[in-house]
Amino acid sequence: MRRLRYPYTCRVCNFKTKIIPCIKCAMYERHNNFDSGYKHVNDMIIASQNYAKNDSDFLEWIEFSQLRILETLDEGGFGVVYKARWLDGLPMDATDVGRAWNRSHFNYIVAVKFFHNDKDFLKEFASIYRVVKRYSEENEYPSNIVHYYGATYDYDNEHYGIVMEYYINTSLSNYLHYDWQEIYWTEKLCILRDISYGLHTLHSQNLIHGDLHSGNVMIGYIDGSTDSDIAFLGDLGFCRFEENVRTDYGINGVIPFIAPEIFDGCPYSRKADIYSFGMIMYHISTNRAPFHHRAHDNRLVNQISNGLRPKIYREDEIPYCFVSLMRNCWNSDARCRPTAYTLYEKFNSWIEYGEEFEDIEWNVTEPSNYHRKAVYTSRTW
Template sequence: MNLNGQSPSYGLCYECKQQRTAAAWCKICDIASLKENFRNWTSGNSKIDDFIRYTQLNANKPNDFLEWIDFDRFDLVEYTNKKGAFSSIYSAMWLEGPRWKLDDEAEIWTRSGPIKVILKRLNNSQNLSQEFIDQLYRYHKCLQHGALANCIGITKDPTSCYMFVMRYYKNGNLYSYLEESVGTLYWRDIVDMLWSISTGLESIHEYGLVHGNLHGGNILIERKMNSIDAKIADTGLHGPADKQTSSQQIYGVIPFVAPEVFKENIITKVSDIYSFGMIMWVLSAGVRPYSDKPHDNQLIQEICSGLRPNVINGTPLVYSNLMLQCLDVNPSNRPTVFQICEYIGNWISDLSSQFGDNAETKFANLEKLNLRIIPCHEKATYFSRPLDSIN
């Protein structure tokens, strides 16, 4: 809607002369073109083909869908030494790149040319379970949402394991970015990242969904000229791709899991809020939570008994108050993501008065933390795993 309460006008489609429904997008003609191209590609798996076609037939704007990309269209595929319990991460160059610009005169889309991408390889995915396919359908709109890490398409490696093609974020995940930025972050930077993360979570909850696996490893960062872009990744893509698991099996990273999830074995929107509170703590501290102890059943018991990280000295009161509210042991006392966005929006609109003199002061305590950081405990685990398997 524009300021007059009217839908914006994107002009007429050159082909059908109907109003475009988004910039450079005619829902009638562009979807018809995608449908016409169905015969020119296949993943070799009818379920994957049907899913990709579903995203294309329900697209509302350019790049609001997935496409099949043959593996030979990637070059310089390299393992990044990053992995989860059920996936491995590679970087690559996509030779053609995504659809980039509409040539109205030629009535064709041109592509961007070579771009760097991330390939998330789903381990043992030669035989995708129906449960995993159903999960993709539930979350498919989140895969392309602007407030979340962009998923571009799907491919298959030479071992027939499926890989999701994701946008490349040059500053890595939240942990690597904070380690690189020690001593250089301002509270304005922290709030900037927190706003991006909260709006991403808001979009998930608006769809009536939960993330269920929010932690620092799946917050991806890209520093821009005047802002820091922080995107939530792995929305709907965690868990094994091949096993017919019980719907009650929960995966997570212990420090970010709400105590009621350990007790009741169910994830909810309010358990996402607890995870968000832990991300707030990571942003304020600049280090990983509970890195000095094993992430085992003992830590789970301590969290359920009320263990929380200490508030870092120098944290603005409005920040720590919201963080502690998110970490409240009683889920009903936690704010909704919509309330969180309202709070953070107020911080952004009036940062100086909300944060006082700390607003433009470097995170002095980060340098101090850097001097006393010790290596993570050998049993501190920061990738997702089945919670019922932890001893």
Template sequence: MSLLHPVNSSYYSNNLNSENNDLDLYEREILNQEYGLCPECNQPNTLDNWCKKCYSKKFQQNFGNWTSGNEHIDKFIQESQLNARNMYELLEWIPYNRLRNIKFLAQGGFSTVYDAIWLDEAIRKWNYEKQGWKRCTSNLDEQDYKDAINTKIKNPLKSDEKYGLRVVLKSLNDSSNVDDESLNEWKLYLQCQYKVRSSGSILVPLCGITRDPNTLNYIIVMLKMPFGSLRNNLLVSKYNPNDKFKILGTISAQLKAIHKLNLIHGDFHSGNVLGPFYHTMMISDFGLCRPVNQPCIKNQIYGVLPYMAPEVLRGKPYTKAADIYSFGIIMWEMTSGVPAFHNVPHGLNLSLNICKGKRPKIVEGTMSEYVELMKRCWDNDPEIRPTAKELHEILSKWFIKYPIETNEEKRIAVPENEPEIKNHPKSCYISRKFDSAKFNEILAKDELSNRVIIMDNDNYNDEIFISDNLDECLIKDNHT
């Protein structure tokens, strides 16, 4: 069963195949860069060494040489190849037997994630001399061959296989009969990929789709980011405080692009921001992404509790402003070095406290302008929160004023004696389904405050609430 929100197919097609006439000046400058002429048709390239017109013909000539076994997936991949204006919008059908060292990485709220090596690597350009696709090659290291002897590894690397691309596999459970609706997350992702690139940033590139021959589940193949998620790297930003301006500026550009397409992310948290990649980050996981005007199923809310806006917890429609609330929580995490509400139960009491205006305690010494912007982001009133565009404009100025330290010798390493972050045993940073109906019954008995109260995590008082048992307000969902 798919957990993806349905999307109007014509909405996707019209946006994917149009050039969007509402580009701002900066976006136009990015898109109007000259990338030379195609040596074959003598027309301007759409990216360095990339001619959409000629490349689409080359892909089309190869359509009869592969199949995923599913007409919807075949069509999705083929459309991406016909419409790709650059390598980041391109999908391929990847035979499962071309993947090596497949190992379990994590269980997400909506997917099972694996680590792997793709032997073929991604297409970069057409080699006119050899009349074939040129792919970037990366040398594998000694650890890859050591990993291959691990009994938990599937498709172990062979000794004569020297090159490969490190990828992440996101298994789509119960997807043997996947349909168009089930692919909406990835259709939206490709829309966002182009829009984000036109804003001078990039999302984690998709490589293609494969299929596990044993489970028959289809699998999305994505480029692996070298250092995990922002949540795993919060302490680095704590000790190198100027990092936060570039990181937040980058992800605000990505969020602005998503919102400009009239989409909402719907599951925005520091675990879904991947990197660092050259001291920047990329938004990932579009499992709950959907058009703004598309309603959620009644009384069904999904998310990670510390990042969920109070109006969403109360069952109101998810909006762009709810993504901004999540952004504000991430802003706080980058000053504290710890995940929000990491040392309290993520249950009914925390939900009620968030709706009452409780927020994490401001870290002493945080820049006053930063605090003001952060408080606007997490305000109880969605109308007071800034837009993604405003966030990007402010953070871009701060990034110039407070440049990141790129000299590795001058950067401050996280001290070896830094205390280990210990999460409360009832905390949970995986997206789950909430039952808003029961939650609203409790809220109706208690008048909520419009004030925002800064909460001291070290003195969290939950005695006045009914229960902190997750099962009372959260319904576990094991689908990916």
């Protein structure tokens, strides 16, 4: 018997749904009980709830009184990320029209990113809405993309924030820096597999990330299994549809991770994401951030545009197949770079059959110091 995609019909609005009543009707009362201060933010939150077909693929307005800040996790170019406790916790299901949303996981641990200015918040929240809406239409929130829950506002400090899933090991760059002695090749390949699949899920919907670097990849719980999701793409502030990319907004990102054609005036593209992925491959394989020993200035930009790439530290100890794939990713000719799905298939194959990686399983490298003018947080110029 063929299983229906949406087995129920809401008794109020006749909307096809997986739960009764549908999310739109169950959230009706809540639509009128919040005000973010920006009408288009209100509209995006309400629209995400109207589009939602599951109890986990929409955005909410989360009152700051529902959050308890626990500690600072990270500081970037656009704001500060905190670990927090969400008192109500995650939405679970609807019990009746107009009633409050049932919650699960009370005192749920989340991450909250507060922004220095409203403009950056509005841009990132709009990008998150695009992703949530697109995948709500597909009836499945993508794996290997950070899960976003909604927005909040700290009235005391007058900063907007975005509430998202908390990952125990924070960013990939921090993980490589602090836990380098525990990271072996099987795990490195699993991380790269997850990142490439996250990129594939975006690219398959004609979305680009637009700001991919080691600080924007979150690392979750490591349990030693090659089947578990480890890495998740975050910071979607520059995520947009490829056909809508404009070149008059300036260049944004971390210089060593930006594709050379971007410096030459070309718009961001899926192939530019692949170049950035190649630099993540370099960071993971060598435990050296690309161009860590140099100032990130116009001189470096010009040299990258003219073909300069990082020197591969201890190249003879890295399997040739890996080095070759990495160099394909950072090829100056964007047409020669592989697709995200090709990368995903390759890492899957190496995890399962990669004999080349067995002999170097215990080869780990201590991270090096950074040049005082090396900047690994996103900038716009």
